[in-house]
Each structure stands twice: as C-alpha cells, then as structure tokens.
Amino acid sequence: xxxxxxxxxxxxxxxxxxxxxxxxxxxxxxxxxxxxxxxxxxxxxxxxxxxxxxxxxxxxxxxxxxxxxxxxxxxxxxxxxxxxxxxxxxxxxxxxxxxxxxxxxxxxxxxxxxxxxxxxxxxxxxxxxxxxxxxxxxxxxxxxxxxxxxxxxxxxxxxxxxxxxxxxxxxxxxxxxxxxxxxxxxxxxxxxxxxxxxxxxxxxxxxxxxxxxxxxxxxxxxxxxxxxxxxxxxxxxxxxxxxxxxxxxxxxxxxxxxxxxxxxxxxxxxxxxxxxxxxxxxxxxxxxxxxxxxxxxxxxxxxxxxxxxxxxxxxxxxxxxxxxxxxxxxxxxxxxxxxxxxxxxxxxxxxxxxxxxxxxxxxxxxxxxxxxxxxxxxxxxxxxxxxxxxxxxxxxxxxxxxxxxxxxxxxxxxxxxxxxxxxxxxxxxxxxxxxxxxxxxxxxxxxxxxxxxxxxxxxxxxxxxxxxxxxxxxxxxxxxxxxxxxxxxxxxxxxxxxxxxxxxxxxxxxxxxxxxxxxxxxxxxxxxxxxxxxxxxxxxxxxxxxxxxxxxxxxxxxxxxxxxxxxxxxxxxxxxxxxxxxxxxxxxxxxxxxxxxxxxxxxxxxxxxxxxxxxxxxxxxxxxxxxxxxxxxxxxxxxxx
Ligand code: COA
Numbered sequence: 043x044x045x046x047x048x049x050x051x052x053x054x055x056x057x058x059x060x061x062x063x064x065x066x067x068x069x070x071x072x073x074x075x076x077x078x079x080x081x082x083x084x085x086x087x088x089x090x091x092x093x094x095x096x097x098x099x100x101x102x103x104x105x106x107x108x109x110x111x112x113x114x115x116x117x118x119x120x121x122x123x124x125x126x127x128x129x130x131x132x133x134x135x136x137x138x139x140x141x142x143x144x145x146x147x148x149x150x151x152x153x154x155x156x157x158x159x160x161x162x163x164x165x166x167x168x169x170x171x172x173x174x175x176x177x178x179x180x181x182x183x184x185x186x187x188x189x190x191x192x193x194x195x196x197x198x199x200x201x202x203x204x205x206x207x208x209x210x211x212x213x214x215x216x217x218x219x220x221x222x223x224x225x226x227x228x229x230x231x232x233x234x235x236x237x238x239x240x241x242x243x244x245x246x247x248x249x250x251x252x253x254x255x256x257x258x259x260x261x262x263x264x265x266x267x268x269x270x271x272x273x274x275x276x277x278x279x280x281x282x283x284x285x286x287x288x289x290x291x292x293x294x295x296x297x298x299x300x301x302x303x304x305x306x307x308x309x310x311x312x313x314x315x316x317x318x319x320x321x322x323x324x325x326x327x328x329x330x331x332x333x334x335x336x337x338x339x340x341x342x343x344x345x346x347x348x349x350x351x352x353x354x355x356x357x358x359x360x361x362x363x364x365x366x367x368x369x370x371x372x373x374x375x376x377x378x379x380x381x382x383x384x385x386x387x388x389x390x391x392x393x394x395x396x397x398x399x400x401x402x403x404x405x406x407x408x409x410x411x412x413x414x415x416x417x418x419x420x421x422x423x424x425x426x427x428x429x430x431x432x433x434x435x436x437x438x439x440x441x442x443x444x445x446x447x448x449x450x451x452x453x454x455x456x457x458x459x460x461x462x463x464x465x466x467x468x469x470x471x472x473x474x475x476x477x478x479x480x481x482x483x484x485x486x487x488x489x490x491x492x493x494x495x496x497x498x499x500x501x502x503x504x505x506x507x508x509x510x511x512x513x514x515x516x517x518x519x520x521x522x523x524x525x526x527x528x529x530x531x532x533x534x535x536x537x538x539x540x541x542x543x544x545x546x547x548x549x550x551x552x553x554x555x556x557x558x559x560x561x562x563x564x565x566x567x568x569x570x571x572x573x574x575x576x577x578x579x580x581x582x583x584x585x586x587x588x589x590x591x592x593x594x595x596x597x598x599x600x601x602x603x604x605x606x607x608x609x610x611x612x613x614x615x616x617x618x619x620x621x622x623x624x625x626x627x628x629x630x631x632x633x634x635x636x637x638x639x640x641x642x643x644x645x646x647x648x649x650x651x652x653x654x655x656x657x658x659x660x661x662x663x664x665x666x667x668x669x670x671x672x673x674x675x676x677x678x679x680x681x682x683x
Contacts, residue, residue, distance in 0.1 A: 052189075053189060053191055053502070053503060053504040054502070054503055054504070055109060055113070055114065055115070055503060055504055056109070056114050056115060056116055056500060056503040056504070056505075056506055056568050056573075057109075057503075057568045057569065058102070058105045058106050058109050058115065058574065058577070059568070059569045059570075059571070059574050061092050061098055061099065061102045062092060063569070064571045064574045064575065065088050065091070065092045065098070067571045068088065068571055068575065068605070069081070069084065069085055069088055070515070070516065071493075071512050071514075071515075071571070071605060072084055072601055072604075072605055073516045073519075074490075074491045074514050074515070074516055074518075074519040075491070075492070075493060075514065075601075075604050075605065076601060076604065080601065083599075084596070084599060084601045087595045087596045087599055087601075088596055090595070091594050091595070091596050097582065097594050098578065098594070100585070101578045101581040101582055101585070102578070104581045104584075104585060105574075105577050105578065105581055108577075108581075113504050113505050114503065114504055114505035114506065115577065116573045116576070116577055117505050117507070119573075119576055119577055119580045120507060120573060120576060121383065121507075122209060123576055123580075124383075125203075125210070125382060125383035126206075126209045126210040126211065126212075126383060127208075127209050127210075128210075128282065129281060129282050129283055130281060130282070131279050131280060131281055131282070131362075131442065131443065131446060132203070132278075132279075132282070132362055132363070132381065132382075133278075133279035133348075133349050133350075133357070133360075133362050133443060133446065134348060134349050134446050134447070134450055134625075134626040135446075135626055135628070136381075136382050136383075136625075136626075137348070137362055137379055137380060137381055137382060137625070138348070138379075138380060138382060138387060138615075138623050138624065138625040138636075139344055139345075139346075139347030139348030139349070139377060139378065139379050139623065139624060139625070140347055140377050140378040140379075140380070140387075140390075140391070140394065140621060140622070140623040140624075141340060141343045141344050141347055141375075141376075141377045141454075141621060141622055141623075142376040142377050142378075142394075142398055142619065142621045143333055143376075143619065143620050143621065144333060144334070144335035144343070144373070144374035144375050144376060145370075145374045145376055146374055147372060147373070147374050150259065150262045150263075150372065151255075151259065153258075153262065153314065153370060153372055154255045154256075154258035154259040154262060155255050156370070156401060157255075157258050157312055157314070157368075157370055158251050158252075158254040158255035158258055159251055159400070159401040160312075160368060160397050160398075160401055161228055161239075161241060161254050161312065162251040162254060163396070163397040163400040163401060164199065164228075164309055164310060164397060165226065165241060165242060165248055165309075166400070167199070167393060167396065167397070168199055168200075168226065168309060171195075171196055171199065171217060172217060172218055172224070174196075174217065176192055176195055176196075178190070178192055179192065179501075181502060184563055184566060184567070185502070185567075188502050189502075190499075190501040190502060190506075191501045191502070191503065191504055191505060191506050193504075193505055194384065194385035194386065194389045194501075194507070195385070195389050195392070195393070196217055197212075197214055197365070197384040197385055198365055198366060198384060198385050198389060198390060198393055199215065199309045199310060199365075199366065199393075200215030200226075200307060200308070200309050200310075201213060201214050201215055201365040201384050202305065202306040202307075202361075202363050202364050202365060202381075203363040203364075203365070203381050203383055203384075204306070204363065205278075205282045205283075205285040205286035205289055205363065206282070206286050207283050207286045207287065208283070210282060210286075210383070212383060212384065213306045213307070214384075215307065223242055223243075223244060223247050223248065224242070224244060225240065225242060225243050225244050226240070226241050226242040226309050227239060227240045227241060227242075227304065227307075227308055227309070228241055228308050228309050228310055228311065228312055229304065229305050229308040229310075229311045229312070229361070229364075229424075230257075230258065230261050230311075230312045230314060230421070231275065231311060231312070231313045231314065231359045231360065231361070231367075232261050232262060232265035232313075232314040232359070233265040233266060233268070233271065233316075233359065234271050234272075234273045234274075234275060234358040234359050235265055235268060235271055235423055235424070236275070236301070236305065236361075236423070236424040237261045237264075237265075237421040237422065237423050237424070238304050238308070238421060238422045238424060239254070239257045239258075239261075239421045240421075241254055241309070249418070253418055256418065257418065257420070257421050258312075258314075260420045260421060261314070261421060262314060264420070264423070265314075268423070272426060272428055272433070272436060273353060273358030273436060273440065274358070274426055274428075274436060275357075275358045275359060275360050275361050275362075276353055276357055276358040276436060276439045276440050276443055277289070277435065277436060277439045278360065278361050278362040278363050279349070279357055279360070279362050279439065279442070279443040279446075280435075280438075280439035280442055280443070281442065284435070284438075284439070285439070288432070288435045288439075289302070291431065291432065291435075292426070292428075292432060295427040297425060297426070297427050298426055298427055301424040301425075301426060304424065305361055305364065308364070310364070310365070310366040310367070310368060311360075311361055311364045311366065311367045311368070312367075312368045312369075312370065313350075313356065313359050313360055313367050313368065313369045313370070313379075314359075314370060314371070315346065315350070315356045315359055315369055315370065315371035315375070316355065316356060316359075316371060316372070317335070317336065317338065317346075317371045317372065317373040317375060318338065318342055318345060318346050318351040318355055318356070319355075320336075320337045320338050320342065322342055322345060322351055322355075323341055323342055323345050323452065323453075328453070328455050328660065328663040328664065328667065329455045329456040329457055329458060329663065329667065330456035330457075330458035330643060331456070332454060332456050332645070333620070335371075335373045335374045335375040336373040336374065338373065338375065339454075340454040340456075340622075341452060341453045341454045343375050343377065344377075344452060344454055344622075344624050344647060345447075345450070345452060346369065346371070346375060346377070347369055347377035347378060347379055348379065348450070348452070348624065348625070348626065349379075349443070349446070349447050349450065350379075350447075351447065352443065352444045352447040352448070353440040353443055353444055354444075356369075356371075357443050357444075357447065358440070360379065362379070362381065363381055364381060365380060365381050365384045365385070366378065366380055366390070366393075366394075367379045367380065368394075376398075377621075378390070378394055386497065386499065386507065386508060387613070387615045387623050388499065388615075388616075391615070391616075391617055391621075391623065395617065395618055395619055395621070398619065398621075399619075448652070449651045449652050449653050450626060450649065450651065450652075451649065451650045451651060451652045451657070451658065451659050452624065452626075452647070452648070452649045452650075452659065453647075453648055453659045453660070453663060454622065454624070454645065454646070454647055454648075455645075455646040455647075455648055455659075455663040455666065455667075456643055456644075456645050456646075457643060457644045457645075457646065457666065457667060457670055458642070458643045459643075459667075459670055459671060459674060460642065460643075460670075460674060461639055461640045461641050461642040461643045461644055462639045462640065462641050463641045463642065464674065465639075467681065468677045468680075468681060470555055471555075471559055471562070472639045473562060473614050473639075474555055474558045474559050474562060475555075475673075476614070476637050476639060476644065477494075477496060477511070477513040477558055477612070478513070478518060478521070478522075478551075478554055478555065478558060478673075479666060479669045479670050479673060480494070480513070480610060480612060480635060480666070481494070481513055481514060481518045481522055482521075482522045482525055482526075482669040482672075482673070483662060483665040483666040483668075483669045484609075484610055484633075484662075484665075485519075485522040485523070485526060486522075486526055486665045486668065486669060487661060487662065487665050488656075491514040491518065491519050491522070492514060492607075492608075492609040492610055492632075493512070493514060493604065493605055493606065493607055493608050493609065493610070494512060494513040494514045494608065494609075494610040494611075494612060495510050495511075495512070495608040495610070495611045495612065495628070496510065496511035496512075496513055496612045496613055496614070497509075497510070497511075497612075497613040497614075498510065498511045498562060498565035498566050498570060499566060500565070500566065500568055500570075500573075502566065502567070502568070503568055506568075509565045509568075509570030509572055509573045510565070510570060510571075510572035510573075511558075511561055511562050511565045511570070512561060512571070512572075513558060513561070513610075513612075514610075515554065515557050515558065515561065517550070517553045517554040517556075517557040517558075518554045518557070518558065520550050520553070520554070521547070521550040521551050521553070521554040524542040524546060524547045524550050525542075525547055525669075525672060525673075525676075544676060544679060547676055548676060548677075548680055551673075551676065551677075578594075579593065579597045582594055582597070607629055607632075608628055608629060608632060609627075609629050609631060609632035609633065610632065610633055610635065611627060611628045611629075611632060611633070611634050611635070612634075612635045612636065612637070613636055613637075614636075614637055614638075614639065615636045615637070615638055616638055616639065617638055622636070622638045622645045622647055623636055623638070623647065624636050624647025624648075624649060625647070625649065626649045626651075627649050627650055627651060627657075630651055630653070630654055631651075631654045631656050631657060632650070632657070633648060633649065633650050633657060633659070633662055634647070634648070634649035634650070635647070635648055635649075635662075644670075646663070646666065648662055648663055648666075650662070
C-alpha cells in the first residue's frame with residue numbers, strides 16, 4: 043500500500059520482513075561472534091521461537107497488523123529504543139559534532155556579520171518549510187529515482203528534546219502554513235548566558251540582516267560585562283533522569299518556565315564560543331593535515347563542536363537538547379552540535395551546507411553590509427531564578443560533564459592515500475570497501491571481529507529513519523584472516539605463518555564484498571534484521587501479561603546482548619564541502635568511526651574512551667591506514683592483471 047506524506051508524493055510503508063529470513067540472518071550474524079557450541083545452543087532457541095508453535099509466529103502477525111494500522115510500524119519502537127529511553131548524558135554519547143572550514147574573522151563585527159547571514163539564511167529556509175515546498179530527494183542508486191521521505195527535514199528547525207524521568211520526549215514545532223510571517227526567534231548563547239533575539243514578528247515582518255547583526259553585536263559586547271553568571275546550560279549535558287528532575291524544579295518558577303519555553307521554541311541556538319586552548323587534546327595527528335583555525339587543528343575543533351571542552355570552556359555555552367546549535371568562535375572555528383533524535387546527519391548536513399553556501403555566495407559580509415545604529419530594543423538576556431539546590435545540581439552536572447569530556451579520545455584521521463575514485467575503479471561500492479577496511483583494522487588489533495553497526499537509511503519508506511548494516515559477516519572474517527600478517531605464537535615463542543596467496547585473498551575479498559553489498563541493499567530496501575528483531579521484542583512486551591519477565595529466550599540469552607554490543611559504531615557521513623561530522627563511541631570499550639569518502643581521500647572521525655584499557659584511536663588509525671594500504675596493493679595488482 044502506498045501512502046501520501048507531503049503533497050502528491052506516494053511512499054510505501056516499511057515492510058515487516060519474513061520471520062524465517064530474519065532468523066536465518068540473525069544466526070549468520072552471530073557466527074563470527076560466538077563459539078560453535080554457543081552458536082548451536084542459540085540455534086535451538088531460534089528454532090523454538092520461529093518454529094511452527096513458536097511465539098515468533100504470533101508476534102509476526104502482531105507486527106503485520108501494526109503495519110496495517112500505522113504509517114510506520116517501527117517508528118515509535120525505534121525512536122524510544124535508540125534515543126528517548128537512553129539515560130546517560132547525550133553530550134558525547136549521542137549528539138554528533140560537525141566542523142566546517144574555518145572563517146577569517148578580524149573583529150567581532152566580522153563574527154556578528156557572518157552569524158547574521160547564517161540566521162538570515164535560516165529564515166529563508168524556514169519560509170520554504172512553511173510552504174512545505176522542500177524539493178523531494180530521490181534515491182541516487184538501487185531503484186534510482188525513488189522518492190525519499192522528507193519528514194525529518196521538517197523536524198530540525200524550532201524543535202527540541204525534552205528530558206523525562208523514565209523516557210525523554212520531543213517538542214516538534216508545528217509547520218504554520220496559513221501565516222506568511224509567523225513570529226520567530228533564535229537563542230544566542232554567549233559566555234554561558236542566553237539571549238532571545240526575535241528575528242521575525244507577525245506585525246513587522248523579518249529583521250534585516252543588518253538588524254540581526256546589530257543585535258548580535260550588542261550581545262558580544264554585553265555578555266563579557268555580566269557578572270555572577272550561573273552556567274545553567276551544563277544541566278543539559280547531565281544524565282537524563284537527573285536533568286529531568288532538575289528541570290521540573292526549575293519550572294516551578296514562571297520566569298524559568300518561560301525561559302525554557304523560549305529555548306524549546308527557538309528556531310535554533312547560536313553559540314558564540316571562546317576558542318579552546320590549542321593544547322586541548324594535544325597529540326600528533328595522523329594522516330593528512332586538513333584545516334586549522336589559528337593554531338588549533340581539526341581534532342581540537344571537533345572536540346569543541348561535540349562537547350564544548352568542559353565547564354571551564356564552552357560546555358555550559360550550550361543547550362544540548364536543542365536540535366540545532368550553530369557554533370562560531372572568534373578565531374574562525376565554525377560548526378554544529380546537533381541532537382540526534384529528530385533527524386539523521388544527512389538531513390542536518392543538507393540544511394547546514396545550504397546555509398553556509400548561501401553565506402559564502404554573497405561575498406565578504408564586510409563589503410555588503412553597512413551597519414547603522416539599530417533602532418530596535420536590545421535582545422532580552424534570560425534571567426534565571428535559582429535556589430541552593432539548583433546551584434548544587436549545576437555543580438554536580440559540571441563534574442559529570444567534565445569527566446566525560448576528559449575521557450573522550452577523539453581524532454580526525456584524514457587518509458590521503460586514495461579515495462572513492464580508486465574504490466570505484468575496483469568496481470566496488472566505496473561504502474562496502476570502507477566497511478571492510480574497518481573490519482580488517484579491527485581484526486588486526488584484536489584478532490577477532492565484533493558486532494558492527496552501520497546506519498542505513500530507510501527513507502524510501504514513509505517516516506523511514508535507519509536500520510543497521512551488520513558488517514562483521516563470516517565472509518568478512520575469512521577475508522580479514524587471510525589478509526592479516528603472520529602472527530607470533532607467544533606461548534611457543536615461534537612464528538607461525540599463514541601463507542595465503544594473493545589469488546585466494548582476492549577470491550575471499552570478492553565474496554566478502556558480495557555479501558556486504560547484499561547486506562547494504564537489504565537494509566536500504568527495508569529488509570534489515572535489527573528493526574525487525576526490535577519489533578518482535580517490543581511486540582512480546584506489549585502482548586505479554588507479565589511484561590519483561592515473559593520476553594522470549596532469544597532476547598534474554600547472552601547472545602542477544604553480544605549481538606547488540608556494538609564495539610564498532612560506524613556511519614557514512616558524506617558532505618559536499620570540506621567539512622566532517624563525528625561522534626562518540628556507544629560502548630565503554632568501543633569505537634565510534636564516521637567516514638566521509640571524498641574522491642581522493644577519506645576523512646575519518648575516530649573516537650574511544652581513555653578509561654578503556656583496550657581501545658586507542660591512535661592505534662586504530664594506524665591499523666586502518668595499514669589496512670587501506672594493503673587493500674590497495676592487493677586490488678591494484680588485480681586491476682593491472
Ligand atoms: N562500482 C563502481 N562504483 C560504484 C559501485 C561499484 N560496484 N557501487 C557503487 N558505486 C558508486 C555509486 O554509483 C556512487 O557513485 P556517485 O559517487 O557518483 O554517487 C558511489 O559509488 C557511492 O556509492 P556507495 O558507496 O555504494 O554508497 P551510497 O552512496 O549508496 O551509500 C549508504 C550507502 C548505506 C551509506 C547509504 O545508502 C545510506 O544509507 N546513507 C545514510 C547513512 C546515514 O544515515 N548516515 C548518517 C548517520 S547520522
């Protein structure tokens with residue numbers, strides 16, 4: 043059945059894959075992760091679950107029925123599981139950060155002018171949204187031209203995540219179609235203070251870029267003069283339940299309640315930051331050099347965008363719940379921190395790149411803006427009414443944030459050996475190629491594979507978000523074993539050689555590529571297993587009279603936990619500019635690895651935690667570089683043959 047979402051575009055509903063297919067694939071996924079004995083045991087659990095009288099069949103019917111009734115049967119399950127149920131801080135653990143090529147600012151007027159231009163471009167974009175006139179994107183491969191769901195593009199501006207004691211919720215701005223000029227404001231954060239800047243009023247229309255610039259200039263001058271500033275924004279980087287309780291307390295006062303409402307409803311937040319010290323995350327960066335802001339390298343810039351640098355730097359100059367926080371600092375660093383529950387990076391990047399290109403296309407703002415003294419009243423600085431308990435919470439939240447910030451091992455690794463062009467010349471999907479390189483890099487370090495998550499867009503379906511491409515296949519394992527260097531047998535102090543010919547390595551490579559490509563296609567066509575398994579698990583909860591105790595064995599068995607412990611959490615985050623997006627790991631002993639494939643290089647953002655005894659982004663970057671180089675050698679020989 044096809045349904046309409048926006049205008050005349052018809053989108054199919056997300057399918058519920060056949061139960062047998064998902065179960066077979068699930069068992070295959072577990073093969074490289076479990077011993078043979080354990081795998082046999084799990085097979086029995088799966089057979090019982092999916093067999094003729096198994097609970098799986100009933101749950102499958104439940105999901106098929108749900109599919110008939112809802113626009114997207116999996117959406118709520120997925121949103122809760124992936125984001126809203128999450129109780130740890132969303133800073134580092136969930137919110138990605140994006141770095142744009144730095145600007146050259148000489149004075150604070152330059153900062154204000156550039157920022158005003160971005161805000162002005164945001165209003166242009168909002169007008170398109172209000173008319174529901176955003177061009178519908180089309181799939182560029184696999185069923186070329188198929189329209190993609192645009193719903194998440196309408197949930198970026200004016201939206202905010204709301205902390206809850208057990209589960210968060212979302213404030214989603216209504217798209218106002220009737221009025222041409224609804225009232226709009228942005229919140230500008232500067233030196234841990236929030237200023238509300240109205241940028242469009244129903245009675246007077248839009249502020250000009252010049253007027254917005256004057257408001258920003260006022261803020262940049264006013265903020266440093268204020269004393270006794272309470273870093274209230276740091277609360278948004280706290281554990282979700284604690285932040286929810288703190289917020290409830292704050293909201294007892296109507297001033298605070300109004301402030302929070304203004305923040306929720308703002309189109310976006312602009313954070314006018316201080317530069318992080320150059321020594322922050324000081325380390326030798328691997329790979330190509332990339333860009334700098336003053337004497338700060340790309341990794342330093344990425345830290346600023348992901349978490350702000352701690353309570354003594356910019357982490358309280360944030361509202362981590364807000365969907366879009368544009369970040370600009372006086373040394374030219376520019377970027378974004380975004381709350382992930384509303385939309386995938388792809389949609390946010392599309393918006394941000396549009397704003398940046400608009401700002402660039404008008405030339406140097408200094409030349410086209412003549413700044414007159416503004417006749418507008420100055421923007422309102424939000425005042426908070428706080429008691430001793432609020433202050434204590436702010437302090438505690440600061441400690442949690444600072445520890446998390448200190449623990450993040452993060453680096454931008456530009457692999458400059460080659461890029462998409464070479465991979466395409468090998469007749470391999472670049473995404474598949476890079477996923478296999480990540481598997482090889484992991485195997486070289488740990489001598490085994492691990493459950494790997496790669497986000498696959500399911501926007502071909504109504505309200506589609508993502509499913510999980512699982513790259514640690516048995517075929518990938520065969521290939522990485524063949525590719526790995528001879529190992530020293532530590533016990534016998536002997537060197538054991540695994541001699542595998544290049545022809546054999548190539549055969550195994552082709553098989554790994556074939557399987558990985560099919561896994562990618564299955565996912566983007568709605569036949570992934572993770573959403574389906576989640577659906578079956580939630581259906582069991584909903585239909586069982588005794589809730590969690592009655593979950594089927596396949597979901598309580600240790601194997602399910604292993605399958606979902608993603609020590610490698612990856613995603614392709616492609617940009618059209620020389621920008622990149624990165625995020626933290628999802629497990630204490632895991633890696634986050636985003637990649638942005640360019641024609642002649644790949645920009646990786648690698649993350650881990652220093653507190654882990656087993657991870658290191660430096661070692662991972664090294665292993666990745668070696669892996670990509672050895673793959674080039676293998677494949678170049680074949681190309682030449
Ligand atoms: N031989 C030669 N070229 C090939 C090829 C092959 N066998 N297979 C693919 N290519 C080409 C494609 O035509 C495409 O060309 P283009 O650069 O001219 O457009 C290019 O290689 C890239 O294709 P591929 O690597 O297969 O990836 P993709 O762009 O289709 O992306 C996913 C694959 C899974 C990443 C994508 O479908 C997706 O889901 N993206 C969303 C990820 C996401 O949500 N990220 C954000 C998380 S916050």
